[in-house]
Amino acid sequence: MHLLSIDWWFILEKLVLIVIVISLSLVIAMYTTYAERKVAAWLQDRRGPNRAGPWGILQPLADGGKLFFKEEIIPLVSSKWLFILGPSLAMLTALLTSAVIPWGTSLHLFGKDVPLQIADVNIGILYIFGVVSLGVYGIMIGGWASNNKFSLLAAIRGASQMISYELAMGMALIAVLMLTGSLQMSVIVQNQVEHGWHIIYQPLGFIIFFICALAECNRTPFDLPEAENELNFGYHQEYSSMKLGFYLFAEYINMFISSAVMATLFLGGYDIPFVNETQWGLPQNLLAIIGFAVLMAKIFFFLFVFIWIRWTIPRFRYDQLMNLGWKGLIPLSLANMVITAIVMLWKSKT
Amino acid sequence: MVQLTQKAKLVDRRQMSWLERIYLWNILKGMMITLSHLFKRKATINFPEQKRYFAPVFRGLHVLNRDEEGRERCTACGLCAVACPAEAITMEAAERLPGEEKLYREEKYAARYEINMLRCIFCGLCEDACPKDAIYLSQTFAPSNYSRKGFIYKKEDLLIPNPLTDPEDYKKALGDRPAKKINN
Ligand code: SF4
């Protein structure tokens, strides 16, 4: 009987948290599309969308509505099941990652401590890597099922790009793991709260991780899978209506999540910089909310940088991309790892 | 080599330095340039609310003029159609019947007068050719349309409002254009 005594409170709490986090990611992804258009316009001395609602803030809704009402086209020669699976998988993996990110310290509600993290698994980072590498299937399957040369080419490009950049990304992370000695996201953040942000100890690791994150999200300058001018929009060329919407949306959710991961791993997550907030004597709930706001600010900063980069630099050529990945980033991240290890060893000796 | 113009610039073919080769620094410089544009004045004019300034000599949509008594000035002489380099003007003449003196200024008038705005190049030669000050180019655009047919403007679309029945609209359509001197 003991096995069946489920903690209903626990399940309810997690369910509510999941709903909040997912809807938050969706809303933020929605408004990232708006921010993207606005920032792009400003960087080009234009005004950007300003017709739907005041300052155009209803633009994402209008875009979504438009996508919904578009005709749903499934090419005759495509394999239908896989064709639908592709965008669903892209969306699914994009949303799954948010499970292990610590969004703040814990709230004190109804006499219980509610941690603002869906699952504090002790292999958080491995989980993220696992799910992110699943993301390539969305592109692969979608591109392959379209039965279109361009889509297939784009899918292959996407797959090889992701695989090559995941390596460097992982190795840049190993250095961080050596510093903390844990794969658990909450421990990594706690370690930064105590010892200072990882970006100070690992500037090179951060740059490598950031570049790889750009590549993983298929953002410019690494947006080769959807290169408009040579591949006609790449893997989502045959897609229409909300299936296309899913692909586009997944990209923005990916951006949001990878910003969150970067903020957590390198910028101290919900840590408020330069101060020791525990000395303020503020109630725990307020502190948790402030921490969450700080994390959000860091995420928004990264999102802005993503957009900013997109509207500044042109796309890499494919061989340049591979050169940078295999001959640039991987040796660098290896060196970074070895140097970190040596310094740590040297410090522990003295 | 002798330079032909002052604009010619020598291409810098030096080897890239280490800093340039790792891209990051140059990318950062580029990003600073785009960031500075974030705060620049926007070049866009918010169209329906704001209109850009048009010079008084701007050549826009045609208007068929009336005289002060509200009579159509055009006498269907066809000079505008002859002058038109784009052959955009078509017309059919008709004779003024007794009792129509209030409608038409001359004994002969244009029963049909059409300008194809897709052919027109807005050169204004029709205005120059007209001996009766009957046609001129206003300061408005030809608006967009859903079909090609919609761009063939009939006489009703071109005629200026009657100064007797609706003087305000007439004034607005006339704009700040000085009347052409005609001798008759
Ligand atoms: S403006 Fe020029 S092209 Fe247009 S109708 Fe007049 S003469 Fe023809």
Ligand code: SF4
């Ligand atoms: S508009 Fe002027 S030039 Fe053209 S037919 Fe009429 S009177 Fe003649």
